[in-house]
Amino acid sequence: MLTDRLAPVFDEPACATNRAKTDADRKAGCRTKGPAPGAAAGGCAFDGAKIALQPIVDAAHIVHGPIACEGNNWDNRHAASSGPDLYRRGLTTDLGEMDVIQGGEKKLWRAIREAVERFDPPAVFVYQTCVPALIGDDLHAVCQAAAERFARPVIPVETPGFVGSKNLGNRLAGQTLVDHVIGTVEPETTTPTDIALIAEYNIQGELWQLTPLFERLGIRLLSCITGDARFRSVAQAHRARAAMVVCSQAMLNVGRGLRERWGIPFFEGSFHGVRATSEALRGFARLLVERGAPADLIDRTETLIAEEEAAVWRRFAPLRDRLAGKRVLLYTGGHKSWSIVSTLQDMGMTVIGTSVRKATEDDAARARALLGEDGQLFGAIPNAEMYRMLRDGEADIMLSGGRSQFVALKARRPWLDTNQERHHAYAGYAGFLVLAERIALTLDAPVWPLVNGPAPWDDGWDPDWDDGWDGTATGEGLA
Structure with missing residues (x-):
């Protein structure tokens, strides 16, 4: 039962904060709400599972559901591969109205067979979505039969979107790896490191x-x-x-x-x-x-x-004066809610606040320790409030995901992407320098003085100036 799989994911004994909770609080999960109308607008459980498992680049990833559940795999997350690109192929059973009536199990079987025959992957991941879960398709039975027939792992990923948030899907995907993948292959050699x-x-x-x-x-x-x-x-x-x-x-x-x-x-x-x-x-x-x-x-x-x-x-020295003292509003989540704070502080920048809406309580505690009492920990900031903070000059730049970029740009403030859609890598010592350079370039872009200064026509503009146009538009003589 899916409910049996959800229970251990909500009760995480490896989390010290979770262990200190009452039994009732533990069952409620760690900053993860149950399913609610409209919750999938920020990413559903299926989306989270696909994000977590799709970077296994040589496997086939089949989405069992309507075609709309399968997104653009080629360029939506920028999870890079050093070789195979099968993980970027959009494979779906494309369930329609007749499949809802008659069931989609046969269609799923044919999709697995086609993926195996065409791509010969070492494994196939099959993702459950809302529609086949509601009509009762037996994902496990089909995957088990396919694994026996095609002599390779066919792994059911039971994360229909309605069970909860994207983060819950991440964890269910991880549990799928623990239950069905890890421990099934022995390495040719091992080392002490x-x-x-x-x-x-x-x-x-x-x-x-x-x-x-x-x-x-x-x-x-x-x-x-x-x-x-x-x-x-x-x-x-x-x-x-x-x-x-x-x-x-x-x-x-x-x-x-x-x-x-x-x-x-x-x-x-x-x-x-x-x-x-x-x-x-x-x-x-x-x-x-x-x-x-x-x-x-x-x-x-x-x-x-x-x-x-x-x-x-040594390499950061030329950027130090350009970044020191600049104020940053950080609107991200997960471990980045504190790790990016640490990064920006290493650059001499001041983080006025960070979002902990997708972070664990331990992540929030780390962010609080880094920011001190003057820094703010936010949940979800309404767009109007975010706009006010930026327009009033509380921050010199905002670092966030792509959804909130237009709030910053409308406020005429610099913005830089720090989420998965970004086009640069920011990990390790090398990534620290890349991020510093991107922030400096963004802050120093010549567009900001132009959009925040007076308009060209505000100084010396003559309202009686005649451009020769009589107010009609006949199109004559226009190329």
């Missing part, structure tokens, strides 16, 4: 800003869940020696699953900002040494951190 990254989606290639650091330390990234991932690499994550959860709100349950089922220790961290990146590397080094890696890994990590931080501050 094998690690897993959890909830890192390689947006615009951010993972590739981190792998050179691991390679210099002799750390092998055995499994990334799920950025630039191959199905086999995700399936062998149970042999990692240590793991880090990048976005706790999305996949803390995966870290817990690795620890409970296979004894893999994990910690929560971020690779956004200089301080956070250094602490994440230290966290990996510490856990790996505890589990048998060479003891000098800690010293080598400190040497690498010292070299990288020195290089970052």
Whole structure:
């Protein structure tokens, strides 16, 4: 039953805040509301599951539902791949009215068969949406039969949109990996420094800003869940020696699953900002040494951190004066609600407030500790209030996702995208410099003095000036 799958996702024993709650509060979940009319406007559970699993780049991802549920996979999230592009193919059963009446199971079977015959993927993920869930299609039975017939994993992702929010879909997708994927493949070799990254989606290639650091330390990234991932690499994550959860709100349950089922220790961290990146590397080094890696890994990590931080501050020096003291309104969510705060503070900027609407309570606590008593923690800010804050000059720039960009632009204030639709990677030491350069370019763009200054006709404009037009438009002589 779907309700049985929801219960453990709402009650997260790996979260210290959740453990301290009463039984009734735990059942209510962690900053995740139940289904409500209109809730899917901000992303439904199906959307969250697809976002979390789609970066497994060599698998086939079939959406079982009406065609409108399948979006533009080619360029909607910028989760980059170093090879296969099958994950970007829009595969859907395209259910119509007759399928609602007669059932969609046969159509799903044919879709799985066509995907296998055409693309020969190592695995197929099948996503349940609202319509087939309501009409009673047995997703598990079809997937089990297809797995036996086509001799490969066919994995049901039971996340119809009506069960809740996008974040709930993230967690249900993570639980699907723990239950059906991780532990099903053994790696050819293992090392004492094998690690897993959890909830890192390689947006615009951010993972590739981190792998050179691991390679210099002799750390092998055995499994990334799920950025630039191959199905086999995700399936062998149970042999990692240590793991880090990048976005706790999305996949803390995966870290817990690795620890409970296979004894893999994990910690929560971020690779956004200089301080956070250094602490994440230290966290990996510490856990790996505890589990048998060479003891000098800690010293080598400190040497690498010292070299990288020195290089970052040297390259950042020309930007320091352009950014120092600038005020930022941060309207994002998840781990970015605090990790981007840390990044901006590393640049000498002042964050007047950050949104914690999609963050865990631990994320909110980290943001509060970084901002101090003067900083504000927001939930959802109404557009009118956001416009007022920007127009009144409370912030010099807003960093957010694409949905709120037009509020900033209407207020004639600089705006920069920090969500998944962005076109630049901001992870690690290299990403810190990229973000600093993008903020500086945005703040210094010549358009802002023009749109905020007087209009050209406000000074010396002659209202009696005659341009020779008599008020008619015949179109004669116009090209």
